[in-house]
Amino acid sequence: MSDILEKIRKELREASDEKTRQSGLRFFREEVTLYGIRTKTVSDIAKQTWAIIKGLGKEEILDMCDSLWQSGIMEESFIACSWSEKLGPRLINSDFTVLERWVHNYVTNWASCDTLCNHTVGDFIQKYPERLGDLRKWAKSDNRWVKRASAVSLIIPARRGKFLDDIFEIAGILLTDPDDMVQKGYGWMLKAASQAHQEEVFNYVMQHKAVMPRTALRYAIEKMPADLRAKAMEK
Numbered sequence: 389m390s391d392i393l394e395k396i397r398k399e400l401r402e403a404s405d406e407k408t409r410q411s412g413l414r415f416f417r418e419e420v421t422l423y424g425i426r427t428k429t430v431s432d433i434a435k436q437t438w439a440i441i442k443g444l445g446k447e448e449i450l451d452m453c454d455s456l457w458q459s460g461i462m463e464e465s466f467i468a469c470s471w472s473e474k475l476g477p478r479l480i481n482s483d484f485t486v487l488e489r490w491v492h493n494y495v496t497n498w499a500s501c502d503t504l505c506n507h508t509v510g511d512f513i514q515k516y517p518e519r520l521g522d523l524r525k526w527a528k529s530d531n532r533w534v535k536r537a538s539a540v541s542l543i544i545p546a547r548r549g550k551f552l553d554d555i556f557e558i559a560g561i562l563l564t565d566p567d568d569m570v571q572k573g574y575g576w577m578l579k580a581a582s583q584a585h586q587e588e589v590f591n592y593v594m595q596h597k598a599v600m601p602r603t604a605l606r607y608a609i610e611k612m613p614a615d616l617r618a619k620a621m622e623k
Contacts, residue, residue, distance in 0.1 A: 393455055396437055400463055403429050412462075420497050421461045430463050434470035441471070446478050450486055457494040465500045472508040481516050488522065495533045498569055505541040514545050520554045527561040535562060536573035546577055549584030556592055563596060568603050575607025582611055593620050 400423050409424025441449055453468035472487070487509055495501045513519055526538035538558050545551050555577055562574040582589040593600065593608050597620060600608075609620045 392437065392441060393452060396433065396456075396467065397464070399433050400425060400430075400461075403433070415499070416497055418497055420499075423461060423463045425463050427466075430466050431470065434467045437467070438471055438474055442474070446475060446483075449475055450483070454486075454490075457490055460494075460496075462497070462500060465494065466503055469500070469503045469508060472504070473511065476508060476511045476515070479512060479515075481519070484512065484516070484519050484522065487512060491526070491534055491537045492529075492531065495537065497533070498536065501533050501536050502540050505537045506543050509537070509541040510544040513541055514550065517551070520551065523554070524558060524561065527558045532567045532569055535565065535567070535570045538562070539570075539574040539577040542577050543580045546580035547583050552581060552585055552588060555581050559592070560596075563604075564599055564601070566601075568601075571601045571604040572607055575604035578604075578608035579610050582608065586612060586616075590616055590620065 403425045404423040406424055408426060409422045412422045412424060413420065441452070449471060453472050456464040456468040459465075468490075487504075490504060491501075491509070495504065513523065523538045523541055526534045529535050529538075539562060542551060542555055542558070546555055559574050559578055562570055565571060565574075578589050578592070589608065590612060593605060597605055605620060609617045612620070
């Protein structure tokens with residue numbers, strides 16, 4: 389395991405570029421640690437190394453993902469996200485505790501949050517919808533990234549028309565949250581849901597727009613027709 393991780397880290401170091409690192413830092417208000425590597429290059433390394441490790445046992449792969457997360461380096465977290473997404477069909481219900489630990493302990497910025505939750509966690513929730521109750525618990529967390537995770541984990545299912553009642557429940561928990569990263573997260577979730585349930589999401593926005601932060605509202609209505617957007621934005 390250590391040999392594989394060292395090989396990956398050597399490739400990442402060799403692919404790093406200071407100009408790319410400085411450019412990447414501008415996308416974050418919080419402190420982040422970057423090698424400075426283009427997204428496609430990280431994705432290519434993740435795919436190449438997955439071909440090497442995919443025959444290993446699930447627990448060994450999850451342990452390697454955990455080591456990558458523990459580094460605190462964003463590109464390493466992206467590789468962990470890629471591997472865990474590909475590992476998804478082999479995950480069982482009890483493996484949710486691993487994903488939850490990553491969200492609670494290692495996610496410290498929007499990029500790692502969204503990369504993990506849009507795919508690995510979102511796929512897991514579709515496979516095990518009984519875990520939706522855990523997302524509602526996340527929405528009540530004191531941690532901004534755990535709260536954002538509760539919403540962005542449902543982006544892909546929302547686009548597919550799934551879990552509308554749960555989406556509205558999580559949006560309700562997060563409705564007046566003062567954190568703009570949380571507002572953008574649940575607004576994005578509502579926007580995704582509007583692709584399959586435009587009328588229902590529009591009605592939800594109209595019902596709550598008096599207290600819904602404008603950031604969340606704008607995200608939620610972004611894909612709607614101009615006349616509906618104008619009506620929702622009326623004060």
